[in-house]
Amino acid sequence: MSPADQDWIEANNLYLNQSLKWLRARLKNRLGVQAPVIVSTPSAEEIPAAPRRSWWSFGSSPDVPPATTAPLALVDSTVDEESAATDRTAAAEINPPPALLVLAERLGLTAFERDTLLLCAASELEPAIAALFTPGGATGQFAAPTFALALHILDNPSWDALSPHRPLRYARLIEVNQGGATPLTIAPLRADERIVHYLKGLNSLDERLTDLLTLAGDTEIPLLATSQEAIAEDILIQLKATGGAAQIPLVSLIGSDVGSQLETARYVAGKLGRRLYQVEIDALPGATELEGVVRLWQRERLLLPIALFVDAHELAATGVDRVRAFQAFARRDIGPAFIGLREAPGRAFGHAVGFEVSKPTAQEQHAAWEKALEVADGGSSERLAGHFDLSLRDIATVTGFATAASGGTPDEDQLWSAARRLVLPRLDQLAERIEPRATWDDIVLTDEAALLIHQIADQARHRYRVYEEWGYAARMNRGLGISALFAGESGTGKTMAAEVIANELRLALYRIDLSGVVSKYIGETEKNLSRLFDAAEQGGAILLFDEADALFGKRSEVKDSHDRYANIEINYLLQRTESFRGIAILATNMKSALDAAFMRRLRFVVNFPYPGPSERELMWRKTLPEAVPREDLDYARLARFHLSGGNIHSVALNAAFMAASRGVPMNENLIVAALRNELKKLDKPANEAALR
Numbered sequence: 001m002s003p004a005d006q007d008w009i010e011a012n013n014l015y016l017n018q019s020l021k022w023l024r025a026r027l028k029n030r031l032g033v034q035a036p037v038i039v040s041t042p043s044a045e046e047i048p049a050a051p052r053r054s055w056w057s058f059g060s061s062p063d064v065p066p067a068t069t070a071p072l073a074l075v076d077s078t079v080d081e082e083s084a085a086t087d088r089t090a091a092a093e094i095n096p097p098p099a100l101l102v103l104a105e106r107l108g109l110t111a112f113e114r115d116t117l118l119l120c121a122a123s124e125l126e127p128a129i130a131a132l133f134t135p136g137g138a139t140g141q142f143a144a145p146t147f148a149l150a151l152h153i154l155d156n157p158s159w160d161a162l163s164p165h166r167p168l169r170y171a172r173l174i175e176v177n178q179g180g181a182t183p184l185t186i187a188p189l190r191a192d193e194r195i196v197h198y199l200k201g202l203n204s205l206d207e208r209l210t211d212l213l214t215l216a217g218d219t220e221i222p223l224l225a226t227s228q229e230a231i232a233e234d235i236l237i238q239l240k241a242t243g244g245a246a247q248i249p250l251v252s253l254i255g256s257d258v259g260s261q262l263e264t265a266r267y268v269a270g271k272l273g274r275r276l277y278q279v280e281i282d283a284l285p286g287a288t289e290l291e292g293v294v295r296l297w298q299r300e301r302l303l304l305p306i307a308l309f310v311d312a313h314e315l316a317a318t319g320v321d322r323v324r325a326f327q328a329f330a331r332r333d334i335g336p337a338f339i340g341l342r343e344a345p346g347r348a349f350g351h352a353v354g355f356e357v358s359k360p361t362a363q364e365q366h367a368a369w370e371k372a373l374e375v376a377d378g379g380s381s382e383r384l385a386g387h388f389d390l391s392l393r394d395i396a397t398v399t400g401f402a403t404a405a406s407g408g409t410p411d412e413d414q415l416w417s418a419a420r421r422l423v424l425p426r427l428d429q430l431a432e433r434i435e436p437r438a439t440w441d442d443i444v445l446t447d448e449a450a451l452l453i454h455q456i457a458d459q460a461r462h463r464y465r466v467y468e469e470w471g472y473a474a475r476m477n478r479g480l481g482i483s484a485l486f487a488g489e490s491g492t493g494k495t496m497a498a499e500v501i502a503n504e505l506r507l508a509l510y511r512i513d514l515s516g517v518v519s520k521y522i523g524e525t526e527k528n529l530s531r532l533f534d535a536a537e538q539g540g541a542i543l544l545f546d547e548a549d550a551l552f553g554k555r556s557e558v559k560d561s562h563d564r565y566a567n568i569e570i571n572y573l574l575q576r577t578e579s580f581r582g583i584a585i586l587a588t589n590m591k592s593a594l595d596a597a598f599m600r601r602l603r604f605v606v607n608f609p610y611p612g613p614s615e616r617e618l619m620w621r622k623t624l625p626e627a628v629p630r631e632d633l634d635y636a637r638l639a640r641f642h643l644s645g646g647n648i649h650s651v652a653l654n655a656a657f658m659a660a661s662r663g664v665p666m667n668e669n670l671i672v673a674a675l676r677n678e679l680k681k682l683d684k685p686a687n688e689a690a691l692r
Contacts, residue, residue: 008094008096008201009201011091011094011098012094012098012099012200012201013200013201014091015088015091015092015094015098015100016098016100016125016199016200017091018084018087018088018090018091019088019091019100019118020118020122020125020126020129021084021087021088022081022084022085022087022088023115023118023119023122023129024084024129024132025080025081025084026081026153026154027129027132027133027153028132029081030152030153031132031133031134031153099198099199099200099201099203100114100117100118100199101114103117103195103198103199103303104117106302106303107167107171107173107299107302108167109167109168110156110158110161111155111156112150112154112155112156112157112158112161113158113161113166113167113168115150115154115155116147116150116154116161116168116174117168117173117174117191117195119145119149119150119153119154119189120145120174120189120190120191121191121195121196121199122145123144123145123190124190124191124193124196125196125199125200130144133145133149144177144188144189144190145188145189146185146186146187146188146189147161147162147184147185147186147187147189148185148186151185162184162185170295171295171298171299172192172292172295172296172299173191173192173195173299174189174190174191174192174195175189175190175191175192176188176189177189177190194206194207198303203303203304204304205277205300205304205306206296206299206300208296209293209296209297209300212279212283212284212285212293213277213278213279213308214277214278214279215275215276215277215278216262216265216266216276216277216278216309217262217266217276219270219275220270221266221267221270221271222263222266222267222270222393223392224263224264224267224392225360225361225364225368225392226364227358227360227361227364228260228263228264228267228357228358228360229267231264231355231356231357232264232267232268232271234355235251235264235268235355236268236271236272238251238353239251239268239272239336248333248335248336248337249335249351249352249353250330250334250335250337250338250339250351250352250353251265251268251335251336251337251338251339251352251353251354251355252338252339252341252344252345252352252353252354252355253265253338253339253340253341253354253355253357254341254342254343254344254354254355254356254357255340255342255356255357255358255359256342256534256537257357257358257359257391257534258311258313258340259391259393259394260357260358260359260360260391260393261309261338261340261357262276262278262309262311262340263391263392263393264338264357265307265309265338265340266309268307268336268338269307269336272307272336273305274305274306274307274336275304275305275306275307276306276307276308276309277306277307277308277309278308278309278310278311279308279309279310279311280310280311280314281310281311281312281314281315281322281326282314284310284322284325284326284329286321286322286325287321287324287325287328290325290328290329293329294329294332294334297334298332298333298334301334301336307335307336307337307338308334308336308337308338309337309338309339309340310326310330310337310338310339310340311340312326312339312340312341313340313341313342315341315342315345330352331351339352342530342534359389359390359391360391360392362385362386362464362467362468362473363468364392365384365385365388365389365390365392365395366381366382366385366464366468368392368395368396369381369384369385369395369415372395372398372399372402372410372415373409373410373411373412373415374409380411380412380415382462382464382465383412383416383461383464384412384415384416384419385464385468386460386461386462386463386464386465386467387460387463387505387507387539387540388419388423388538388539388540389537389538389539389581390419390422390423390538390539394422394423394538397422398415398418398419398422399415399418401418401421401422402414402415402417402418405417405418416506419539419540420506420507420508420540423535423538423539423540423541424508424540424541427508427510427532427535427536427541430510430528430531430532430535431510431511431512431513431532431543432510432511432512432513433508433509433510433511434495434499434502434508434509434510434511434544435509436498436499436500436502436503436507436508436509437499437503438496438499438500438503439500439503440500440504441622442496442500442622443493443496443497443500444493444611444615444618444619444622444645445493445497445608446609446615448607449497449606449607449608452484452604452606453497453500453501453606455604456482456484456501456583456604457501457504457505459482459603460482460501460505460583461505463480463482467480478578478579479578479601479603480581481577481579481580481581481582481583481584482582482583482584482603482604483577483580483583483584483585483586483601483602483603483604484584484585484586484602484603484604484605484606485548485585485586485587485588485591485594485598485599485602485604485605485606486498486585486586486587486588486606486608487587487588487589487591487605487606487607487608488589488607488608488609488610489589489608489610489644490589490644490646491643491644491645491646491647492608492609492610492611492644492645492646493608493645493646494587494608495511495544495546495587496645497606497608498542498544498585498587501542501583501585502542505542507539507540507541507542507583508540508541508542509541509542509544510536510541510542510543510544511544511546512532512543512544512545512546512551517529517532517551518550518551525569526569526572529572529573529576530576533576533580533582536580536582536584537580537581537582539582541582541583542582542583542584542585543582543583543584543585544585544587545584545585545586545587546587547587547588548586548587548588548594549588549590549593549594551569551573552570552573552586552588552594552595552598553570553593553594553595570595573598574595574597574598574601577598577601578601586598586602610642610644611644611645613636613639613640614639616638616639616641616643616648617635617636617638617639619639619645619648619649620633620635620638620639620648620652621635623648623649623652624652624656624666628656628659628666629659629665629666630665630666630667631665631666631667631668633666633667633668633671634668638671638675641675641679642684643678647678647682650678651671651674651675651678652671652674654674654677654678655670655671655673655674658670658673658674
């Protein structure tokens with residue numbers, strides 16, 4: 001704590017002491033009598049009401065006219081109340097003002113409401129003062145402060161202070177213990193614990209919100225890309241232009257990357273001198289409890305320089321009741337606040353203004369990677385920027401990981417590995433990861449198929465140069481990804497070819513599990529696919545849609561609602577596949593079942609024909625690892641059996657287990673036995689003459 005802060009704490013405590021001294025004098029003068037006096041609630045004729053208001057807005061302090069009736073008669077006093085009031089006024093002359101006065105100004109309290117709050121907090125600040133809450137100091141009706149006591153002893157009392165719409169009760173500055181049929185005016189009152197701490201100069205977020213909200217980053221204003229900073233400055237202009245409005249506009253940040261939205265919100269909040277807190281929509285309470293959260297937040301954002309970010313990317317996936325509760329929450333005066341959305345809502349949130357926030361451009365990411373490499377290595381930065389689509393914050397995180405691992409300036413391999421470690425966990429929750437092991441030496445392809453697969457890898461490797469440096473991205477906003485169809489019978493090497501590409505590019509391979517994507521509920525399939533594509537676009541992975549005809553099938557004539565919604569799913573896939581910027585491979589053994597519209601959007605179609613004798617002989621030679629003990633095998637004879645590569649692998653593996661169990665090297669008899677079982681499994685006739 002700085003000396004200036006310590007000086008203010010001491011001056012604030014002096015003001016509280018003088019205020020309590022004045023309050024003791026007022027209590028003794030109004031209640032300290034020689035004969036028993038019954039203190040009753042004044043009537044409405046005795047106490048004028050403040051101007052009637054149907055609602056109350058934070059920060060609006062109505063001018064309450066002074067009482068027009070004669071003050072209540074006072075008993076003779078031995079306490080110098082006037083001197084205490086003078087000392088209290090003098091103690092208030094500090095900069096910044098005392099906490100009680102700051103709170104009253106920010107929450108719009110009248111002088112009567114301010115002193116009522118002081119009365120309720122007095123027993124917490126000085127427990128002995130509670131003895132003065134009753135006439136003569138005896139225990140009784142005023143063992144705890146009440147509205148009746150406040151109306152009796154304080155100046156310019158107002159009935160409006162009792163209203164649920166005025167700040168004492170709306171902002172929960174006081175707690176009213178109104179049990180049973182107890183009238184409101186004589187119900188015991190207590191100052192909220194958070195407010196008591198604030199009056200003493202301890203200003204921290206209410207603990208009822210700390211379990212709900214998380215501080216977003218540190219106090220430093222984050223570094224944004226130039227394109228993102230331009231959006232943030234536009235938001236600041238919008239907020240400053242409406243600074244005098246009764247309600248601060250809510251800012252909707254629209255885009256697929258919640259990280260960029262959060263950094264933009266932090267930038268704006270930092271420029272406004274506020275710290276940003278964040279919350280996910282799933283963490284918000286239901287409608288019955290949400291009102292309490294709103295009121296606490298409205299109070300806290302006036303007592304602390306804070307702003308709110310709500311991650312509503314999963315809004316569409318939440319229940320109807322929660323969506324309605326959130327919409328009601330967003331329509332309240334909670335600003336400055338930001339809502340991160342995947343797409344613009346169908347219905348605006350009342351006073352919300354929307355801005356699209358994207359990740360840094362490819363050029364900005366390229367520059368960030370060059371800075372991370374600390375050398376002018378154009379090839380490395382091109383490859384990193386071409387494969388990974390990350391925010392500046394993510395790139396900084398990756399650089400930190402790689403720097404720690406290398407103990408110095410990281411190279412491309414270290415940055416690449418760190419980037420993969422960052423992005424892959426986001427995909428692990430949505431698809432099945434396949435560890436790519438196959439290489440070019442393991443696969444047998446026709447010349448045409450091998451040429452196309454090499455082209456896929458080459459295009460993935462040089463995307464940045466063609467799209468950004470050569471200007472194609474400026475002319476295109478769709479089709480920037482690489483999509484390929486692998487068509488062929490089962491076991492002809494489609495998945496192995498995907499592994500080869502992943503190995504070549506040092507990328508992970510994810511097989512899409514249809515059971516985790518397709519849902520019987522309307523709209524759920526599209527939501528699952530949207531999350532999957534968004535995560536994959538960050539790079540570091542290839543999506544493999546195995547049995548793609550199940551998802552990308554032909555649209556049918558609409559005969560009922562099921563047909564209509566099935567067609568909607570396919571239409572969504574058509575649009576999302578074209579806008580997808582990553583690498584997607586569709587594998588199917590029913591090419592004719594795919595919708596013709598997908599064929600136009602595919603950049604490559606690789607056919608995997610059934611292998612001929614020469615290909616099968618090569619497969620037999622490659623299928624046995626070097627470490628397998630073996631006798632001489634007639635590979636040309638084995639190749640005469642019409643099997644696919646997958647079947648050949650299955651036969652070789654089963655034969656290897658036979659050899660291991662018998663303790664003999666691999667031989668032709670074992671392979672023939674496994675081959676006979678494989679043909680039976682496939683319901684193919686076994687030519688015993690050829691097998692012998």
